[in-house]
Amino acid sequence: MKNVIVIIKKQIKDTIKNKTVLIQFVLFPVMTLIMENAMKIKDMPELFITKLFSVMYIGMAPLTAVAAIISEEKEKNTLRVLMMANVAPGQYLTGVGIYVWTVCMAGAAVMATGFEQKDILLYLATMGIGFAISIVLGGCIGIFANNQMAATSLVMPVMAVLSFGPMLALFNDTIEKAARFLYTQQIRVFLDNMTVDRSTGKGAVIIAVNAAVLILLFFTAFKRKELGK
Amino acid sequence: MIRCVDIYKSFADKLVLSGINFDIQSGEIFGLLGPSGAGKTTLIKILTGQLPFESGYAFTLGKNVGDLSGEDKRNIGIMMDEFGVYERFSCIENLKIFADIYGVAHVKIKDTLEIVGLGDAVKVKAKNLSKGMRTRLQLARVFLHSPKIIFLDEPTSGLDPQTMKSIHRIILDKKKSGATIFLTTHNMEEAAALCDTVALLNEGVIVEKGSPKEICRKYNHQKKIELHLSSGEDVLLPHGKESAGEIYKLFEAESVETIHSSEPNLETVFLELTGRKLQEDA
Numbered sequence: 001m002k003n004v005i006v007i008i009k010k011q012i013k014d015t016i017k018n019k020t021v022l023i024q025f026v027l028f029p030v031m032t033l034i035m036e037n038a039m040k041i042k043d044m045p046e047l048f049i050t051k052l053f054s055v056m057y058i059g060m061a062p063l064t065a066v067a068a069i070i071s072e073e074k075e076k077n078t079l080r081v082l083m084m085a086n087v088a089p090g091q092y093l094t095g096v097g098i099y100v101w102t103v104c105m106a107g108a109a110v111m112a113t114g115f116e117q118k119d120i121l122l123y124l125a126t127m128g129i130g131f132a133i134s135i136v137l138g139g140c141i142g143i144f145a146n147n148q149m150a151a152t153s154l155v156m157p158v159m160a161v162l163s164f165g166p167m168l169a170l171f172n173d174t175i176e177k178a179a180r181f182l183y184t185q186q187i188r189v190f191l192d193n194m195t196v197d198r199s200t201g202k203g204a205v206i207i208a209v210n211a212a213v214l215i216l217l218f219f220t221a222f223k224r225k226e227l228g229k
Numbered sequence: 230m231i232r233c234v235d236i237y238k239s240f241a242d243k244l245v246l247s248g249i250n251f252d253i254q255s256g257e258i259f260g261l262l263g264p265s266g267a268g269k270t271t272l273i274k275i276l277t278g279q280l281p282f283e284s285g286y287a288f289t290l291g292k293n294v295g296d297l298s299g300e301d302k303r304n305i306g307i308m309m310d311e312f313g314v315y316e317r318f319s320c321i322e323n324l325k326i327f328a329d330i331y332g333v334a335h336v337k338i339k340d341t342l343e344i345v346g347l348g349d350a351v352k353v354k355a356k357n358l359s360k361g362m363r364t365r366l367q368l369a370r371v372f373l374h375s376p377k378i379i380f381l382d383e384p385t386s387g388l389d390p391q392t393m394k395s396i397h398r399i400i401l402d403k404k405k406s407g408a409t410i411f412l413t414t415h416n417m418e419e420a421a422a423l424c425d426t427v428a429l430l431n432e433g434v435i436v437e438k439g440s441p442k443e444i445c446r447k448y449n450h451q452k453k454i455e456l457h458l459s460s461g462e463d464v465l466l467p468h469g470k471e472s473a474g475e476i477y478k479l480f481e482a483e484s485v486e487t488i489h490s491s492e493p494n495l496e497t498v499f500l501e502l503t504g505r506k507l508q509e510d511a
Contacts, residue, residue, distance in 0.1 A: 002329075002330075002332075003330060005329075006329040006330050009326075009329070010315075010326050013318070013322065014315075014317060014318075017317040017318070018317060076313035076316070077311050077312050077313040078312075078313045078314065078315055080279075080311075080312060081312050081313065081370070082330075084277065084279070084302070084305075084307050084312075085302070085330045086299045086302040086303060086330070087330060
């Protein structure tokens with residue numbers, strides 16, 4: 001646990017210094033506040049921008065941040081130094097995961113300010129689940145990629161599908177049929193309704209299957225790539 | 230402290246270490262001397278449990294390297310050229326991370342930075358450090374938790390002579406405080422100045438080992454007499470009575486500017502044994 005806390009502290013210190021990652025964390029909450037207040041379009045559903053950006057936030061920020069952090073440590077060989085200092089790979093990944101999840105949740109808390117009080121907890125819980133799944137996916141990419149360039153080239157298409165898929169699904173039925181298998185699309189649908197009822201079950205199953213597949217992929221990558229060697 | 234018994238290691242089909250055997254006693258500075266690509270870094274990786282090997286036994290801290298526990302790793306310090314530092318962090322911030330991991334009090338950080346000569350650069354970001362200062366920061370990271378065994382992979386490679394000498398002093402101070410030091414180098418002067426024992430490694434094979442003085446004595450047949458003549462010519466004569474007549478003639482003709490004997494050094498011994506220069510690829 002001590003080493004996990006060291007990693008979290010290190011990452012917190014790095015938040016302000018690492019502009020690439022900082023922008024990812026700050027961009028969507030700030031954009032949401034600005035656009036939700038600036039755009040007043042007639043007949044636009046309530047909190048449309050917030051919900052749309054929330055899904056994009058889930059698909060982008062944790063994914064990019066985790067992959068960038070891990071791949072940078074691999075490329076600059078600081079990860080091996082940590083491993084040689086007896087930080088276990090699992091401790092390192094847990095530390096990075098907790099850090100990214102917490103910072104993203106802080107961003108989500110800013111985005112939640114537009115919701116009614118009764119919906120805030122449900123919104124944050126949904127976002128928390130989405131962030132956790134994206135962190136696992138970002139971890140897979142970070143472990144697979146040997147350097148930052150390779151991580152970026154893997155993150156970009158995945159991020160585009162997860163973030164823009166749900167948005168494009170609003171306007172195109174064919175895309176919607178494909179996108180419905182993505183956890184980000186199911187989270188978007190859930191955020192639109194903001195109720196837990198029987199119809200939520202199918203979406204929850206799809207999210208759970210997404211999570212299970214990614215966790216499996218994560219452990220496969222973790223075993224095969226021998227982090228830090 | 231460290232023991233290798235008949236270690237073999239290959240990458241794909243290429244044998245990089247072949248039958249490596251040595252013992253390193255506590256408090257000793259052991260130098261592994263060889264040109265680039267000889268297998269020095271591979272051996273450090275094996276001895277620190279970073280790399281598996283095909284056959285043989287490797288012991289560090291008296292334990293099989295595969296069985297090193299977390300507490301054992303706390304007693305090992307490793308500095309490798311390829312290891313990085315946190316570029317966006319200052320020197321002190323870099324060390325704080327490792328002080329927290331090793332459970333070292335933060336008051337020791339500044340002392341350690343002073344020891345390696347970074348007392349004035351405590352708040353300088355690592356990305357703004359020169360190569361020499363970066364090496365010092367890496368050394369500080371290694372020394373921070375006072376490990377019993379220190380592995381240094383070419384610690385002075387690419388540094389200017391002044392920085393090199395100051396790093397040598399730091400290494401010798403660590404030996405005085407009881408640490409066992411395993412260092413790799415392709416600099417024979419460094420090996421001769423620092424090491425109690427050296428092993429000459431060529432293409433994965435240890436071709437000679439012993440104290441630098443012992444090795445040089447063993448190959449004393451290379452001893453020569455060098456004369457620099459007033460004509461600008463350099464003359465190299467065997468160190469023996471057969472040269473006496475010729476030297477006498479040169480002195481009689483008043484054509485000798487300088488004369489000195491040339492003992493073998495680790496470089497010439499390595500050249501004799503392998504046909505290669507230590508720094509040919511450096």
